[in-house]
Amino acid sequence: xxxxxxxxxxxxxxxxxxxxxxxxxxxxxxxxxxxxxxxxxxxxxxxxxxxxxxxxxxxxxxxxxxxxxxxxxxxxxxxxxxxxxxxxxxxxxxxxxxxxxxxxxxxxxxxxxxxxxxxxxxxxxxxxxxxxxxxxxxxxxxxxxx
Amino acid sequence: xxxxxxxxxxxxxxxxxxxxxxxxxxxxxxxxxxxxxxxxxxxxxxxxxxxxxxxxxxxxxxxxxxxxxxxxxxxxxxxxxxxxxxxxxxxxxxxxxxxxxxxxxxxxxxxxxxxxxxxxxx
Amino acid sequence: xxxxxxxxxxxxxxxxxxxxxxxxxxxxxxxxxxxxxxxxxxxxxxxxxxxxxxxxxxxxxxxxxxxxxxxxxxxxxxxxxxxxxxxxxxxxxxxxxxxxx
Numbered sequence: 001x002x003x004x005x006x007x008x009x010x011x012x013x014x015x016x017x018x019x020x021x022x023x024x025x026x027x028x029x030x031x032x033x034x035x036x037x038x039x040x041x042x043x044x045x046x047x048x049x050x051x052x053x054x055x056x057x058x059x060x061x062x063x064x065x066x067x068x069x070x071x072x073x074x075x076x077x078x079x080x081x082x083x084x085x086x087x088x089x090x091x092x093x094x095x096x097x098x099x100x101x102x103x104x105x106x107x108x109x110x111x112x113x114x115x116x117x118x119x120x121x122x123x124x125x126x127x128x129x130x131x132x133x134x135x136x137x138x139x140x141x142x143x144x145x146x
Numbered sequence: 147x148x149x150x151x152x153x154x155x156x157x158x159x160x161x162x163x164x165x166x167x168x169x170x171x172x173x174x175x176x177x178x179x180x181x182x183x184x185x186x187x188x189x190x191x192x193x194x195x196x197x198x199x200x201x202x203x204x205x206x207x208x209x210x211x212x213x214x215x216x217x218x219x220x221x222x223x224x225x226x227x228x229x230x231x232x233x234x235x236x237x238x239x240x241x242x243x244x245x246x247x248x249x250x251x252x253x254x255x256x257x258x259x260x261x262x263x264x265x266x267x268x
Numbered sequence: 269x270x271x272x273x274x275x276x277x278x279x280x281x282x283x284x285x286x287x288x289x290x291x292x293x294x295x296x297x298x299x300x301x302x303x304x305x306x307x308x309x310x311x312x313x314x315x316x317x318x319x320x321x322x323x324x325x326x327x328x329x330x331x332x333x334x335x336x337x338x339x340x341x342x343x344x345x346x347x348x349x350x351x352x353x354x355x356x357x358x359x360x361x362x363x364x365x366x367x368x369x
Contacts (some may be wrong), residue, residue: 024365035208038335040235072358079351082344097340113325118334120343120347127347128235131354135242139249152295161284165277200304202295207318209328212356215319218304219297223314223365224321224330231331232346239353246357 001122006058014056021049029125033114039121043128050133059140071134078127082120089116156197163190177251177258180243188237192230199226 025045032038054062086097094101099116100109107115165188170183189218199222205213207224252258255266292299306312321333335343 030334033329035329036206036331037329038231040231042237044235071354072315075351075354077348082347084341086344097344099337110324110326113337114327117325117327117332118284120336120340121332124347127351131239131350132242134354135239135246135357138361139242139245141361149293153296154289154291154293157288157291158285160283162289164284165281168280172277173270186286196290197294198291198301200295201297203297207330209322209330213323215294215322216317217318221301221318223302224317224334228331230344231335236346236349239350243353243356248362250360 007056011056011061014052018049018052021052022046025049025125025129029121030118032121033117039124040128042121043125044132045128046125047132050129051136054133054136063078066133068137071130071137075127075134078125078130081123081126085116085119085123085140157194158199160190160194163193166190175260177260177263178245178259181241181248185237188233192233192237193216195226195230215216215254229258232256 022045025042025048027042027144028037028045029039029042032042050062050066053065085099086100088103089101090096092103093099098114099113102112102116104112104115150234163189167183167185167187170186171180172181174180201222202220204220204222207222207227209215248258251263257263257266296302298304299305301312302314303312304315317330317334317338321330322328325333325337326331
């Protein structure tokens with residue numbers, strides 16, 4: 001396999017851009033109630049910020065930002081957040097994923113639905129981010145020596 | 147006549163895009179190119195759904211306090227947009243699975259050409 | 269053989285374009301799809317989403333409400349599909365790598 005070409009300019013540019021893309025990804029997830037956005041789009045942006053460093057810096061450098069081992073637990077955490085939200089609603093006496101029954105005191109049902117949607121959007125974002133990084137990592141494994 | 151054209155040209159373009167995808171699947175010998183054709187076909191279906199969800203003089207599906215909600219013609223229909231939103235991300239994930247299988251095929255047989263693969267499998 | 273394939277493809281495109289000419293005009297607010305009541309005189313679901321989304325979940329973005337609340341079980345299924353796709357990439361490629369060693 002060909003040695004990866006190392007360019008300090010590309011690496012510096014990616015390092016400058018990556019935190020802002022990640023911040024924008026979280027903004028898209030959290031602000032998805034008021035503007036176009038949500039878990040899927042924000043998760044894709046988060047994955048883009050990590051993959052930028054992965055492409056520019058190679059495996060060894062990018063493992064300082066996010067290690068490959070974390071991918072599977074993070075994806076599982078995202079699915080678990082979604083599923084447990086539904087199960088908590090069932091235990092509180094509602095249907096599966098009926099956010100109006102979530103046991104948060106002092107809120108009416110409509111605002112409970114607001115926060116329930118926010119929780120599951122974060123779960124979706126984590127899963128999409130982890131899976132997109134996972135697909136990339138598994139495809140290029142053993143092919144770059146940077 | 148002009149009204150007919152402006153009402154239907156989006157469908158024609160999605161049909162052309164779909165035929166480009168089918169062309170890639172039917173004619174190309176390389177499996178990677180066939181997979182790219184599948185992705186183009188999928189995107190054409192997504193664009194078709196988005197185009198039929200359009201309404202003239204309607205705004206995006208985010209509630210604006212200045213635009214009354216009891217007149218539904220003021221807002222686009224959110225259901226097709228939601229369906230396509232999930233379809234795009236699932237499409238990316240399944241495309242990843244397709245390329246994974248292609249990598250596995252290449253590691254085992256050393257080629258991605260359709261004819262050579264058929265000969266090597268037998 | 270290749271000419272036959274091209275003919276089939278052209279025929280396919282022609283049939284699709286001919287069929288698309290009978291579709292409703294794009295963006296026409298009087299479409300059945302955008303009407304208040306459907307042909308069978310039942311309320312159309314998209315209008316309910318537009319009118320009641322803010323009252324149900326206090327969220328202005330209707331797409332988020334449909335995605336996260338009304339169709340949340342569907343979204344859960346999609347998430348599981350994505351998760352399974354990631355697991356497939358791990359399992360298939362790890363087996364391949366072990367065989368090479």
